[in-house]
Structure formats: C-alpha cells, structure tokens
Amino acid sequence: MRGFRKYVSFARTSLEITFVYRAGFAVNMIGTIFYVVAMFYLWQTIFLGNPGALGGFTWPEMKAYLLVAFLLNSLLTWYQEWVMGEDIRQGVVAIDLARPIDFQASRFSRAIGPVPFEFTSALAVAAIVAFAFGGIALPADPARAGLFLLSAGLATMIKFGLVYCVSMAAFWTTGTEGLTVGRMAVQNIFSGALIPLVFFPDWLRAIAAVLPFQGMISTPALTYLGKLDGPTTALMLAVQAAWAVGLIVLGRLVWGRAVRVVTINGG
C-alpha cells in the first residue's frame, strides 16, 4: 500500500525512542510490578478467607485475571499521551500540518511502535510473578488464546482512541495532566482493572456495560479465561470493535474541528 511505509517508519522511530528512555521505561515497569504484587497479596488474603470460588473466579483464575490486566495496562504507556498533549499545547502540531502525513495515523503509529517491546517486557514480568505465586490458569486451547490476542488488540485500539480524544482537549485547555489523571481513575474502575466487574453492584455494572472501558481489560481478560460462552464472546468482541472504530472516528472529528478553530481563528 502506497503511503503506508511512512507510518511504519514512524512506529520504528517511536520504538527506538523508547529504548533511549529505557531508564524511564524501567522505572515505570518497576512501579507497575509493585502494584501488581500488592494486588496479588490483597486478593490472596481474600481468597484465603473464602476458599473455593469467589464471584465465579477460582484463585488461579483470579491470578490470571490480574496478570492480564497488568499486561494490557503496560501497553501504550503515558509517554505518547504526554508527548501528544505537549505537542498540541506548544504548537508543535503546526509542523505536522506542514507535512504530508495524516496526523491521527502518524500518532497511532507512534503509539503502537513500542507495543512489541512493552508486550514482551510485561509478558516476562508476568511469567515471573505467575511462577512466584504458584502458576496461573492458562487459556483452554489455542483458539481461545487467539481470541484473547484479538481482543487484546481491540483493547489497545480503544485505549488509543480514548487517549487521542482526551489529548485533543489540549487545544482548549492549558494542561492535560488533570484530564489524564481523571481518565485513568475512571478507566481503572470501569475497565475492571481494579476489581472484576462481576463484583460490582448491578447499577454500577449497568453503567460499566455502556462505557468503552470494559473493552480495555474486562473483555480480553474474560475471553482469556473462557468465562464467556461462544455467542457472548462474539458479541463482546463486536462491542469492542465498535468502540474502537467509534472512538477513532470521534478523534478524527474532534481533530478536524480543533484544526479548523486553530487555523481559522488563530491559536
């Protein structure tokens, strides 16, 4: 495909920059390791008090759930989000407007460039943690693993779509840090990253069901564990895909509007 190569190039460059900032990456990683280990001890204590299954989860399943959440949270780290916000705020995007590139596609390739590295590092950490805590539940069969990877891919698209839309706010506000923190708080609750959604009261679960966040952690994790039957899996994947497409389209609309405001009224 013509014009595709430049985006591959953006992705590669972005991966290279991740290596430049390897210390920052490592510190970020260590932080999340502490977090995941803390979560493990917390849930271990809960399961020790309630032997057997809890909300339909056995302890090995819960461990797998936590590690899948950790793995997905390790993808598309804060760095790209921060860079995009800063670029908009400082007017660096003007340079992007003077280049033969599609802004969203270039930012998307920059965001997913480091994913292979983020994924393998997180996978290595997850394997060590799993080993240290006596193993986790694995996908039942290769098909299940494949479905999980598909769902994880869609989860990453949703995350990008969301982060992109939030970054666009930088056109109207002076800083995006507050918005980023807010997004992460809401996301941590409604994605099921902190607690599986099955433990939510009904009304809260109903809210979570109509938000895009469940597609970021809950859906791929439940797909991994085989908690959803065939038709439900298909439906949930379709919902994920719809959110991914919807958010990316929304991002394009917001960008178009922001650019019009900036280029017509002056920034």
Place this chain on the structure above:
Amino acid sequence: MPLIEASGLTKKFRQAVKEPGLVGSLKHFFTRKYRDKLAVDHIDLSVEAGESVAYLGPNGAGKSTTIKMLTGILVPTSGRLVVDGLVPSEKRQQNARKMGVVFGQRTQLWWDIPVIESFNLARDMYEIPPKRYKENLGQFTELLGLADFMNLPAGKISLGQRMRADLCMALLHDPKLLYLDEPTIGLDIAVKDSIRKFIRGLVEERGTTIMLTTHDLGDIEDICKRIVIIDNGKIIHDGDLRALKDTYARDRVIHFQLARPPESMTPICAGLPACEIGSDGLRLSVRFDRFEHAAGEIAAAVMPYVEVVDFRIDEPEVEDLIRKVYLGQLTLSPAVEAAAMATEA
C-alpha cells in the same frame, strides 16, 4: 504562471480581550469579549519560479502569518492564494510534498534519535526514491558539513549544526519552494556565511524558489534580489533591492581629517551648493548624493582650501533605510516600484 499568487490575501485573528486584574479575569470567564486583529491585510504577491524573495517587516507585522498561509498551516480569512496550482489550506498534504520549510526557532529533527534517522524518516514521509535520496543526502552532507554529527541525536548538537541539519531535512525531497523563517537567528558569523552560501547555491544550481523572512540584513544582501516589506499587515514595498537602495539610500558622507582648522568655510560651501557640509575643528564632513557627485569631485572641491591628513567614506546602509521605514520616518512611494520594474525589464 507565477509559482505563488496571492490577491487580496487577508488573515484576521480573533483575540480574547481581558480587562486587567482579578475582576477582569472573572468577567472574562463569564462573558468573553473578542477583538479582531488584521494580521495580514489584503496583500497581493506574485512570485515566479526561481525567484528569491526577502520578506521583511518588524515583529508582529504579519510575516509569519503569511508564511503559515503559504505553507497551508493557516486558512486565509479572505482573498485568493494559489501555490503551484493548489490552494495550500485545502490540499495541505499535496502542498507539503512540494515545499520545504525551515523555522529558525523550531526544529524538524527528532530530538532523541541520531540526525541520520530523522533524515531516513523524511525519506519515508516524502516517499523519496532511494536513489535520489542517496544523491541528495551525499551532496548536502558535503556542502553543509554534516558528517561530524550525523550520528548524534539532535538534542546533543549545537544550534549551528542543528540549523544545517534542518536545512538538509527540508530539502531532501527536492522541493520547488523553500520557506525560510529566520534561518540564521542566533548563529555565529561563520555558520551564517556557510548557510547563505549554501542557499545561494540552491537558487543558482537547482532553481529553488526561496522565500525568506529575517531580521538580518546580511541574509538579504547575500541571497535575495527582491525585497518585500510588510508592516501592519500591508505590503509597503515590493521591488528590487538595488532600486530601493538607489531611491532612498543615495547619500554618502565623506569625512576629512584636517591638519589645521579651515580659514574660511565660504569657498568650500560655494563650490558644493547641493551638499550638506559640517565642520567641527579639525573635522570636516560632506554629505552628498552619490548619483550627483563622485567622491573625487567632492575631494577636488575641498582640497584647494584645506590640508587633508586623512579621509573616509560612509556608504549608505540598507539597514538604516529599513530602520527608517520600520519607524515610520520614511514612506516608500510607488516610484520605487516603478524603478524596480524598470530594473527588472
């Protein structure tokens, strides 16, 4: 057909107006008031392929706004703008492929990765054929002396090196048009010279059309034949640099250092009726129109009456001229443009 054609090109910005103080801030929070500012006010500009144009004006005159409209970054409020057959803000990507732009205050290089990697990214971004890329990279590396820092990240090189690398990056895809926004700002004289020489070479050998904004008059005299001055959003001069000089920078001043004070000024003044003569002890200066008199004539008229120890001549400076224009002490008349036309013809 001209490469750049603008007619009645106008850019109006909406600025938020805020009264001072906390009360003003509060008021502004609830009822926003705006004021329109005309950054570019109905300008007409036509640039032929291969021309090198200096675009001058005091800070805030509308230079950068014009460049941003030409590059497609800003949408004009009204008027017509066509660059090489395209309306830049409508065909942003297509327009971008045909132009190069260098912002003196902002780099296009990636901060964290070696300079060469930024170039490789430009290769993919502009879809430059590998063979052409290699040729251009080789040539620019040599002309701009990039070899020493090619493998260093942009964040680790000096401003002069960065500027040279930025020039290279803007030119790898053989743009027809090169926009330079204050390309020599903050650079030392040696680097300035090498950059000017390089740009001159581009114009002469590649026929690249150059549009240059600068505050450094040296840039203009070295690179540009044509000079366009914008002030308060309006073009107040457009023409040949030499014609501008010939019309407004006509006076030379010759200073004589004398052995003895002159006995009388009367015969000297009588001999040079059209000149302004100043005398202060052992110093005597004569201001004269360089088209009316040769320096030799002045000397010949002065020498019989005084004993001259030494003398020097002050040439008219474009810089003084531009300063006067900026300060509003000099209004350029259409005569200059007529003179410019005549010179071009």
